[in-house]
Amino acid sequence: MGMRNWFRMSSYQVFSHTVKLPTFSTIPLFFAISVGAIIFIIYQNILTSTLSMYPEDTQVQQILTAPTFSSKPQLITTQGEKARVESENLDPLIPPFNVTSEERIAWFRNKVPELELFKSNNTSSRFHDQVLGFFDGNCTIRYFMIWLSPAQSFGPREFAALDSLFKASPKGCLMILSPSLNSRQGDRILKPLIDLGFKVIAVTPDLPFLVKNTPAEGWVDELKSGSKDPGSISLSYNLSNLIRLAVLYKYGGVYLDVDFIILKDVNGLRNAIGAQSIDSITRKWTRINGAALIFNKEHPLLYDLLREFAMTFDGTKWGHNGPYLVSRVIRRVENLPGYNLTILPPKTFYPMDWMKISRLFKKPKTESEWKLVEDMLVELNTSTLAIHLWNHGTKELMIEEGSAVERLLSTYCVICQYSSNNQAQQTLQF
Numbered sequence: 168m169g170m171r172n173w174f175r176m177s178s179y180q181v182f183s184h185t186v187k188l189p190t191f192s193t194i195p196l197f198f199a200i201s202v203g204a205i206i207f208i209i210y211q212n213i214l215t216s217t218l219s220m221y222p223e224d225t226q227v228q229q230i231l232t233a234p235t236f237s238s239k240p241q242l243i244t245t246q247g248e249k250a251r252v253e254s255e256n257l258d259p260l261i262p263p264f265n266v267t268s269e270e271r272i273a274w275f276r277n278k279v280p281e282l283e284l285f286k287s288n289n290t291s292s293r294f295h296d297q298v299l300g301f302f303d304g305n306c307t308i309r310y311f312m313i314w315l316s317p318a319q320s321f322g323p324r325e326f327a328a329l330d331s332l333f334k335a336s337p338k339g340c341l342m343i344l345s346p347s348l349n350s351r352q353g354d355r356i357l358k359p360l361i362d363l364g365f366k367v368i369a370v371t372p373d374l375p376f377l378v379k380n381t382p383a384e385g386w387v388d389e390l391k392s393g394s395k396d397p398g399s400i401s402l403s404y405n406l407s408n409l410i411r412l413a414v415l416y417k418y419g420g421v422y423l424d425v426d427f428i429i430l431k432d433v434n435g436l437r438n439a440i441g442a443q444s445i446d447s448i449t450r451k452w453t454r455i456n457g458a459a460l461i462f463n464k465e466h467p468l469l470y471d472l473l474r475e476f477a478m479t480f481d482g483t484k485w486g487h488n489g490p491y492l493v494s495r496v497i498r499r500v501e502n503l504p505g506y507n508l509t510i511l512p513p514k515t516f517y518p519m520d521w522m523k524i525s526r527l528f529k530k531p532k533t534e535s536e537w538k539l540v541e542d543m544l545v546e547l548n549t550s551t552l553a554i555h556l557w558n559h560g561t562k563e564l565m566i567e568e569g570s571a572v573e574r575l576l577s578t579y580c581v582i583c584q585y586s587s588n589n590q591a592q593q594t595l596q597f
């Protein structure tokens with residue numbers, strides 16, 4: 168029990184050392200810029216320095232989105248990519264194509280006994296012991312990631328996310344919730360980091376245990392018992408959303424998607440989530456993204472999100488789609504007392520939006536393009552904690568030599584498998 172409170176207690180200690188109070192001059196400035204744009208960033212009654220980040224965002228966007236890259240980035244056409252696409256088809260949670268709802272339910276019912284994720288129904292979970300055993304007092308920060316695809320599709324780009332994480336937080340501890348990586352193959356993938364003394368582990372999450380006594384418990388029970396249609400797209404997508412909420416609700420810590428490059432330690436932030444876009448006039452957020460979450464355990468927002476998840480999946484009650492869930496819930500609660508929520512500006516985690524991210528994969532050709540990449544790197548180094556690469560749209564893109572992404576990958580790393588030569592795309596053999 169003492170352990171379970173650890174994150175919370177020590178996070179306050181850490182926070183008190185690192186929080187920067189806004190200077191008095193920034194407060195009136197901010198007010199002048201956005202009177203009436205209600206921004207609500209309160210952490211334990213302290214206005215954090217993130218307030219003053221909003222006005223600067225225009226500058227960042229100008230640098231990051233300057234329209235100099237003319238041609239499109241190249242697509243990968245190598246063997247490696249074909250192998251990757253094929254292995255992704257092995258995702259155990261993608262239901263058979265073009266079948267009825269009844270057929271999908273039947274398919275899933277047969278599948279459940281094989282799915283490690285759903286195995287336990289025990290209050291004394293082995294998973295829980297693994298979490299308590301892994302995050303000891305030497306972890307400066309507690310990270311979680313999730314990987315529900317097969318181990319063979321965990322490629323060099325995903326590895327680069329881990330590599331950047333340990334560059335930023337060498338004393339941090341990372342638990343990857345993943346049935347497939349909790350294996351010999353997973354051990355081989357993580358070995359280079361473990362050999363260097365970094366604390367990383369892959370553990371099969373115990374979903375029934377994680378959602379116990381949360382509003383999502385019934386949802387998981389129904390799915391498990393085969394009375395709920397798992398849906399036609401990918402159950403992994405929804406389960407990943409659910410697991411990140413449940414694990415932070417239970418233990419607290421930092422959750423990150425595996426398509427980030429982490430530039431800085433996020434220690435010092437608590438109960439924070441990133442805006443992905445803001446209104447250019449009011450400066451108020453328009454979309455919040457759940458790819459990066461920094462929360463104390465049992466935070467009320469996580470509870471609300473779990474409840475919303477369980478309700479919306481039903482389809483009959485709310486009828487909104489998954490990706491909007493976080494924004495919708497936060498819009499309802501952001502001004503309520505007791506939430507202590509920090510909404511970070513887009514440049515913190517999403518400095519480049521998904522429509523424009525591909526330019527970061529392109530080789531700069533002219534002198535002004537090189538200069539632009541330099542400026543971007545400086546800007547990212549000053550104002551971004553982690554850059555989201557929007558894998559859904561970019562995993563097919565080649566990381567071209569000298570591109571911003573290549574530069575980032577070869578800078579923010581300890582093992583640095585991406586080097587500056589053209590071999591960056593060769594498939595690494597784990």
Ligand SMILES: *[C@@H]1O[C@H](CO)[C@@H](O)[C@H](O)[C@H]1NC(C)=O
Nearest residue numbers: 211212463466467505506507
């Ligand atoms: C929010 O901050 C207040 C004041 O510090 C504290 O009492 C309360 O527990 C915090 N709530 C959460 C959910 O962290």
Ligand SMILES: *[C@@H]1O[C@H](CO)[C@@H](O)[C@H](O)[C@H]1NC(C)=O
Nearest residue numbers: 263264265266267268270399
């Ligand atoms: C889906 O299944 C139906 C009936 O089995 C069939 O008529 C239809 O052509 C299939 N569609 C695709 C895209 O395979």
Ligand SMILES: *[C@@H]1O[C@H](CO)[C@@H](O)[C@H](O)[C@H]1NC(C)=O
Nearest residue numbers: 286287288289290291292293
């Ligand atoms: C439940 O936990 C107990 C004790 O840890 C163990 O002996 C038992 O096999 C577990 N049952 C299941 C279904 O996991």
Ligand SMILES: *[C@@H]1O[C@H](CO)[C@@H](O)[C@H](O)[C@H]1NC(C)=O
Nearest residue numbers: 286287288289290291375391
């Ligand atoms: C676990 O589930 C099995 C059937 O799936 C049931 O027989 C058993 O009683 C359950 N155990 C607990 C502790 O809920």
Ligand SMILES: *[C@@H]1O[C@H](CO)[C@@H](O)[C@H](O)[C@H]1NC(C)=O
Nearest residue numbers: 299300301302303304305306
């Ligand atoms: C922290 O690390 C030291 C040295 O490796 C070890 O002796 C100590 O037991 C660790 N502390 C905890 C709480 O695990």
Ligand SMILES: *[C@@H]1O[C@H](CO)[C@@H](O)[C@H](O)[C@H]1NC(C)=O
Nearest residue numbers: 544545547548549575578579
């Ligand atoms: C980022 O900025 C810090 C301090 O401002 C500097 O020490 C560091 O070298 C920079 N890193 C890169 C990769 O530019």
Ligand SMILES: CC(=O)N[C@H]1CO[C@H](CO)[C@@H](O)[C@@H]1O
Nearest residue numbers: 400401405476479480488489
């Ligand atoms: C509750 C939830 O997030 N449900 C989503 C599951 O995934 C599908 C798409 O794959 C969404 O449409 C649902 O909204």
